[in-house]
Amino acid sequence: MKQFIFFIRKEFFHLWRDKKTLFILFGLPVAQILIFGFALTNEVKNTRIAILDNSKDETTNAIIRQLNASRYFDIVRDIKSDHELEAAFREGKIRMAVVFPTQFQYLLLHTNRAAVQLVTDATDPNVANTLANYATAIVMDYQSSMKGHQDLPYTINTELRMLYNPQMKGSYNFVPGVMAMVLMLVCAMMTSISIVREKEMGTMEVILVSPIVPIRVVIAKMVPYFLLSAVNIASILLLSFYVLEVPIQGNLALLVGECLFFTITVLALGLLISSVADSQQTAMLISLMGLFLPTIMLSGFMFPVENMPVPLQVVSNLVPAKWFYYIVKGIMIKGLGFEFVWKETLILAGMTLFFMVVSIRKFKTRLE
């Protein structure tokens, strides 16, 4: 036991001495939370649009004023012809153009019908859709204001209730995801690399001939990363609570418990990687390709799983982060209790056990 503690201390020294690494490991969650929390939104505002007004009458002027007044759009003035319009789209200067045909007002007043064209840059289909929706709404508002206020008979109203996230903040969706990502990186990647590094440098053999039990050596390597992860979990929760104002609806102890539990799962994964990789580069490669990309792509926090083709949906069940994401979302955002997440926890426990058994086996055969 004394040796064991001695080894843990040695690992702490390693980590502590490498200030650059330490700085990044602590800075990573902070940067991620800030980027996801403030920079990545699908909210549309101040989008540059062009107006091609071939009619130039009071009605078109009024509609343009309304468009300009909205916070969604910024009108780029200097586009006067179809030709310029095309160039502006190709250079990426504008995202949408509103085109009024000639005699717009005349047609509207005399035939009761006039058409506005919204030309969108559909390279990004979602943004194009959203822009078109907003612009349509503005034109419709104008249209109903023309009629004067008038109660229509047989009206169905709709009342909307936003569950869990009344302000529709993106943060609610990704805080659990960031947690999974950071833990993957800190625990799985860093531990596997640091174990493989000792193999590469030959220092592992020196340790292995010492009387200490090999598995203890490996566990000693994990302890500092486990503590580091605990700090990261705390900083993510604090940042998301105080800076992003994401409330923690469920039981805090349960949430933290699940996070720490997942940390162990990920450490086991790191152990597994280090037992099969023989060089640092390979360990990095496996961590990136086998862990990090699936975590981002298949855990559901960036891209909805239900949109994926069925084979991918099946594969996504093998990604531990998917279950963790579900658990954290449930506890933190929806305020669910353990009775709603025990199944997922059990799955994670099973995975952890599996990783441990396989990697310890691998380690043993290697050592013999």
Add this chain to the structure above:
Amino acid sequence: MNAIAVQNLTKQFGSFTAVDNISFDVKRGEIFGFLGANGAGKTTAMRMLCGLSFPTRGEATVAGFDLFREAEKIKKSIGYMSQKFSLYEDLTIKENIRFYGGIYGLTDGQIKSKTDFMLQHLGLSEQANTLVKSLPLGWRQKLSFSVAMVHEPQIVFLDEPTGGVDPVTRREFWTMIYEAAHAGTTVFVTTHYMDEAEYCDRVSIMVDGRIDALGTPTELKEQFSASDMAGVFLKLARRAKRGDD
């Protein structure tokens, strides 16, 4: 003119003085042994002379060039074999020779004749196309030395070239050193082995960053009234205040 001339050379890392005000000359064609316990400052001194590390103060010329202003010119005239094995393990013997020869500006023709000569000399002609990774240590060291000599430098620096090598290979290695010295190359070598010190023309012994003794092996043995170099070394080493690092 001397191959190496050093005046009051000092290297400090923060408050630690690794090399403390050393002065010595190395004559052309001489085999100059550079001895000292671990941590005495041998490697640091050698790295400065090779232009790998900036001296804190002092003066030095290597191959007639000033160490401070003309380090890159020095590099054309010297060869270096470091303590760490520094050939590319994922290249073949031939490819390593070609690489280092090419960097020193040898033409294809020169490289070819050099390669043939070296391989034959080392008895490695058969293994010309095997990866360096698969060579045994002794061969690797001899190959490293040959590669350090590929551009026929005026001076060659060897940092513990025979560390961990069996006695037979060590003897062969020293034969190579003698051959090089005969051909006119100045050899600057650090070593741990006291018997090797006997092979040198002159020897300096570093203690705690200073040069405490300098002379031919015979002179030193007389001066310290010891029967062999090991005795000289032990007497000096007792003065050391720094431990091993």
Add this chain to the structure above:
Amino acid sequence: MRVLKILLEKEFRQVFRNPAILRIIFMMPAIQLLIMPLAADYEVKNVKLCVVDFDRSAYSRELVNKITATSYFQLVDYTDSYNKALTYVENDQADLVLQIPAKFERQLIKEDKATLFMALNAINGVKANLGSAYLRTIIGDFNREVRTEWLQLPRFNSQPVIEVTPINWFNPYMNYRIFMVPGILVILVTMVGAFLSALNIVKEKEVGTIEQINVTPIKKYQFILGKLIPFWVLGLIILTIGLAISYLVYGIAPLGNIFTIYFFAGVYLLAVLGLGLLVSTVSATQQQAMLLSFFMMMIFILLGGLYTSIDSMPAWAQAFTKVNPVAYFIDVMRMVVLKGSTLWDIRFHLLTVFGFAIVLNSLAVWSYRKRS
């Protein structure tokens, strides 16, 4: 010149002898381009709807039929228990709950007015927004039908109507993959370039071969160029593989000139590799280099406009994208592939990235020390 040739010979030999690097070159494009576009489907579809119908009238059924007739919504359950519906939402089995109150039909006809209730899982904001907007459109349609059923048509035709018709340029079928694939190609080229170059010099440091190089009269710029060029070539090879996959698998052929892409990629890779080399000159171990480049890449990629539009980022993030090479390349890639932009259209992008390349590589040469 000759020294450079020798350096390149050596680097290429090492690269092609390293199974790990070869694996990256061929597996990365395959994995990323085959899986990511399939996974990274932001398009909102299959909104899972649960209807709580307390009315059970002809109208309520008609409305539900109308909703389920679209491919947009997937009816999870048609029930009369609100709690049951909420459980669906809690378990992520439903995104949206539509509640039709009792006496909905009667109120609508007798009192001219009735209210429907919608509850939506707003954790995924985009889905909630678009889903509810779409559901409202359907309800609006339904409302109009009901109205026309009860009123005479002429009264309504006398109102002026402005028709709004959206036209989608560059991607008329609104295919999300055409949008994602060029962006993913950029990520691919960037990751391979940055990671491989970052690890390369550090590996020589860890092994110790760099000492041997440093005692040779080699010039700093020669050494850096010798490291830069092989990975530059590798980057272009990966780009080629990636373009081939996106053509063969997704049928995406650039609308613009393919050489415009290569030309820009050539300049861009110089910048990315310069960054990688800079990382490797400041790191002591491969672990450090890996972590550092990972950290930077993550920020660059997330703020590069791949997933979310740069237009909607806050001012500080937008300011950052001005110095983010990844953002420029993603933009250029989409412009050339989807809009057929020419070299002239992307001139500013090109000049800026060229500037990055010069600055980063000068820094790399400057911070590489032959002497400590």
